[in-house]
Amino acid sequence: MKMIFLGPPGSGKGTQAKMISVRLGIPQVSTGDMLRSAVREGTPMGLKAKAMMDSGALVADEVVVGIVQERLAKVDCESGFILDGFPRTVPQADALQACLRGLGKDLDVVISLEVDKDAVVERITGRRTCRDCGKMFHVRLDPPTQENICDVCGGELCLRDDDREATIRKRLEVYAEQTAPLIDYYQRFNLVQTIDGMQDISQVQDQILMAMGGK
Numbered sequence: 001m002k003m004i005f006l007g008p009p010g011s012g013k014g015t016q017a018k019m020i021s022v023r024l025g026i027p028q029v030s031t032g033d034m035l036r037s038a039v040r041e042g043t044p045m046g047l048k049a050k051a052m053m054d055s056g057a058l059v060a061d062e063v064v065v066g067i068v069q070e071r072l073a074k075v076d077c078e079s080g081f082i083l084d085g086f087p088r089t090v091p092q093a094d095a096l097q098a099c100l101r102g103l104g105k106d107l108d109v110v111i112s113l114e115v116d117k118d119a120v121v122e123r124i125t126g127r128r129t130c131r132d133c134g135k136m137f138h139v140r141l142d143p144p145t146q147e148n149i150c151d152v153c154g155g156e157l158c159l160r161d162d163d164r165e166a167t168i169r170k171r172l173e174v175y176a177e178q179t180a181p182l183i184d185y186y187q188r189f190n191l192v193q194t195i196d197g198m199q200d201i202s203q204v205q206d207q208i209l210m211a212m213g214g215k
């Protein structure tokens with residue numbers, strides 16, 4: 001299964017992609033996670049990316065396309081992958097088409113998660129991410145058993161640097177301008193399955209699995 005998760009910040013892409021990844025045994029390819037690990041490692045690319053990420057803008061297409069090309073060529077992506085947070089612009093989508101053509105692969109489905117604007121601000125301001133394993137929680141909507149401690153690995157839960165209200169507004173604008181057009185882009189290939197992301201995490205998951213069933 002080769003799939004893309006599309007949706008505004010806070011729509012549940014990461015949460016759902018992680019669950020599908022475990023269920024199907026295919027990797028979650030999250031450009032946000034890969035960029036954050038480059039930031040943590042302090043690579044030159046990471047340092048440049050951090051300024052863009054903290055302002056709520058997108059990192060340059062060439063940078064993310066390069067990261068994804070390298071990742072998709074790895075052997076664990078052979079039987080499938082879940083792209084989470086990529087592509088985010090039309091040039092990225094064009095580059096992905098070219099990359100997949102080169103690898104002799106085709107996309108199976110694009111899952112488009114739809115959510116209300118107010119809900120995403122609430123979701124993102126309450127989002128906490130495990131520093132060690134990346135698992136996501138929400139202080140109210142999906143709390144860990146023990147406050148600030150990851151249920152999976154015991155790691156410390158952190159607020160992302162860009163999950164602050166002013167930056168969130170900017171990220172939502174960037175989404176509407178640069179990423180939302182990709183829904184039409186993939187509709188032309190008849191790949192889009194729209195899912196109501198306002199439901200419970202498990203209901204959203206069921207709907208995604210159902211939407212994938214026909215693929």
Ligand code: ADP
Pocket residue numbers: 007008009010011012013014015016123124126127128136137138139141142197198199200201204
């Ligand atoms: P994205 O990757 O699209 O930015 P996340 O998966 O990180 O979104 O979800 C954002 C926050 O909302 C997280 O704290 C997550 O626990 C919570 N969340 C995700 N899906 C739902 C849902 N269906 N209902 C309530 N909260 C959710």
Ligand code: ADP
Pocket residue numbers: 008009010013014031032033035052053054056057058059060061064084085086087088092162171
């Ligand atoms: P969210 O899940 O909340 O939408 P991500 O973790 O996917 O956030 O992305 C966080 C930030 O990383 C983005 O605001 C952007 O600066 C950068 N980023 C992630 N993926 C891409 C991409 N495909 N193109 C450009 N920038 C990206």
Ligand code: ZN
Pocket residue numbers: 130131132133134135150151152153154155
């Ligand atoms: Zn953890």
